[in-house]
Amino acid sequence: MALDVHVLGTASARPTPDRAVSGSLVKGPDGIAVIDAGEGFQTRYSQQRRRLKKHSVGSTLKPSAVDVLAFTHGHLDHTWGALPWLQSMDLENRQSPLLVLGPTSSDAIEALLQGASLPDSVAPADLARQWSAWFSLGGASIRFPIRWVLGDVLADRWIELDPHTGKASLLEEMPQPEGWNSSVLSPLPTSHTVPSCGWMVQQGAMAGKFDRARADDLQLTSKDRAMLARGEDVQAADGSTLEAAWFRGGERAAISVLLSGDTESEPPAWVADVSPTVLIHEATFLNEQQDKAEEHQHSTATGAAASARAVGASVLALTHYSNRIKSSTGPQQEAAAEADGLPVVALNDNDRLVVDDDGGVDHLIWTKEGWTAASIAPNR
Numbered sequence: 001m002a003l004d005v006h007v008l009g010t011a012s013a014r015p016t017p018d019r020a021v022s023g024s025l026v027k028g029p030d031g032i033a034v035i036d037a038g039e040g041f042q043t044r045y046s047q048q049r050r051r052l053k054k055h056s057v058g059s060t061l062k063p064s065a066v067d068v069l070a071f072t073h074g075h076l077d078h079t080w081g082a083l084p085w086l087q088s089m090d091l092e093n094r095q096s097p098l099l100v101l102g103p104t105s106s107d108a109i110e111a112l113l114q115g116a117s118l119p120d121s122v123a124p125a126d127l128a129r130q131w132s133a134w135f136s137l138g139g140a141s142i143r144f145p146i147r148w149v150l151g152d153v154l155a156d157r158w159i160e161l162d163p164h165t166g167k168a169s170l171l172e173e174m175p176q177p178e179g180w181n182s183s184v185l186s187p188l189p190t191s192h193t194v195p196s197c198g199w200m201v202q203q204g205a206m207a208g209k210f211d212r213a214r215a216d217d218l219q220l221t222s223k224d225r226a227m228l229a230r231g232e233d234v235q236a237a238d239g240s241t242l243e244a245a246w247f248r249g250g251e252r253a254a255i256s257v258l259l260s261g262d263t264e265s266e267p268p269a270w271v272a273d274v275s276p277t278v279l280i281h282e283a284t285f286l287n288e289q290q291d292k293a294e295e296h297q298h299s300t301a302t303g304a305a306a307s308a309r310a311v312g313a314s315v316l317a318l319t320h321y322s323n324r325i326k327s328s329t330g331p332q333q334e335a336a337a338e339a340d341g342l343p344v345v346a347l348n349d350n351d352r353l354v355v356d357d358d359g360g361v362d363h364l365i366w367t368k369e370g371w372t373a374a375s376i377a378p379n380r
């Protein structure tokens with residue numbers, strides 16, 4: 001029931017021989033959320049699927065299990081692989097519905113609701129512009145059901161676009177992916193040069209663990225244990241009743257993963273009670289390029305650590321490195337120096353982060369022979 005995060009690209013705007021542009025996925029019990037899909041995403045997705053089949057037997061990444069594609073913003077290193085991937089899934093006869101979500105500007109929402117063309121104030125990289133381009137490039141003729149939803153994240157105002165007419169209708173709230181019962185997807189506003197947000201997948205609080213030690217003390221039979229574990233009360237030999245509730249620990253806290261997308265450090269909406277188990281944050285620059293980070297509304301690794309503290313994260317994972325950064329050791333060290341004891345890992349392409357139900361986190365480091373697990377102790 002854990003959350004399994006696959007990071008399929010850790011480059012920033014330009015790919016390098018070792019790093020692809022952005023594109024990640026979070027697999028939970030309800031299905032898969034894909035967060036961003038830069039150039040070549042479909043190839044990277046199927047490669048990861050094959051790696052999983054070979055090295056992590058039993059785990060799968062069926063494309064039909066992808067329930068939602070959520071964009072952090074419209075820059076092409078985060079979006080340019082989406083339409084080809086959707087078209088391939090259509091060619092493969094995908095039937096299951098897909099929710100496509102992304103941030104836009106309030107000006108775009110007003111114009112779309114009035115059926116007017118987008119005003120000049122809407123940036124070229126605004127998702128509202130890209131989507132209408134995609135509709136005319138074949139997105140409208142995809143046969144499996146897609147809901148195209150854009151939102152002004154700060155105002156929490158969401159519209160759904162009809163790909164055939166381009167008409168927008170106002171929604172009461174941001175829809176959740178179909179069939180999601182135990183997980184919730186939510187946007188968190190960020191600060192970048194175009195409308196942007198991070199995305200958090202949260203898996204709901206669950207019943208506590210079965211208290212084995214107590215069952216041992218009472219020398220219960222395996223049949224009694226099974227009944228109690230299922231939540232059924234048991235009649236003891238002396239006629240008294242053992243209540244199932246006595247054998248359950250307290251409710252376990254929800255676990256969550258927040259992916260920042262591109263943002264300057266400590267966006268104003270990030271407050272401590274968000275407290276994701278894992279924050280995957282961009283670290284485009286090192287301290288030596290702090291001025292560049294500010295100029296382009298990106299973060300340094302140090303800034304990522306500040307964001308992690310602001311949002312109350314238990315573990316920080318870094319990604320989205322500029323091509324000046326040759327090894328992830330540099331960002332890891334700079335972030336760790338500012339992290340005040342918070343565990344920091346620096347991701348490379350195809351790495352995974354597995355969050356178990358108790359909030360423990362494993363960093364699965366991709367090597368050519370499979371994944372090597374390194375346990376991270378979150379200081380919750």
Ligand SMILES: [Zn+2]
Binds near residue numbers: 013077262320
């Ligand atoms: Zn980017």
Ligand SMILES: [Zn+2]
Binds near residue numbers: 073075192262
């Ligand atoms: Zn960007």
